[in-house]
Amino acid sequence: FVCFTRKKEYKGCREDANKTSIVFSAHHHSGALLECLQHFADHKVNLTRLESRPVIENPFEYIFFAIEH
Numbered sequence: 001f002v003c004f005t006r007k008k009e010y011k012g013c014r015e016d017a018n019k020t021s022i023v024f025s026a027h028h029h030s031g032a033l034l035e036c037l038q039h040f041a042d043h044k045v046n047l048t049r050l051e052s053r054p055v056i057e058n059p060f061e062y063i064f065f066a067i068e069h
Contacts, residue, residue, distance in 0.1 A: 020068045028061065040066070 026032040040047055049067040 008053075019069070022066050023063055024066070025061070025063050033064070036064075040068075 024036060026036050035045075037050075045068050047066050048063070048069045051065045052062045053065065055061040055063060
């Protein structure tokens, strides 16, 4: 969710309530997930949650949910 307002204070969005979620996939080879996560580390993005979910149509393929808070 994204909150935009012209008001300086809006009760629906707190300044400290910043959260970003992203869904991505990686190639199926050794180190592929590490290569993806290295980009977050290089840009000082502190992930607070990382989950994997199988792609139902393609066995042994996964998508990843990453959350930065």
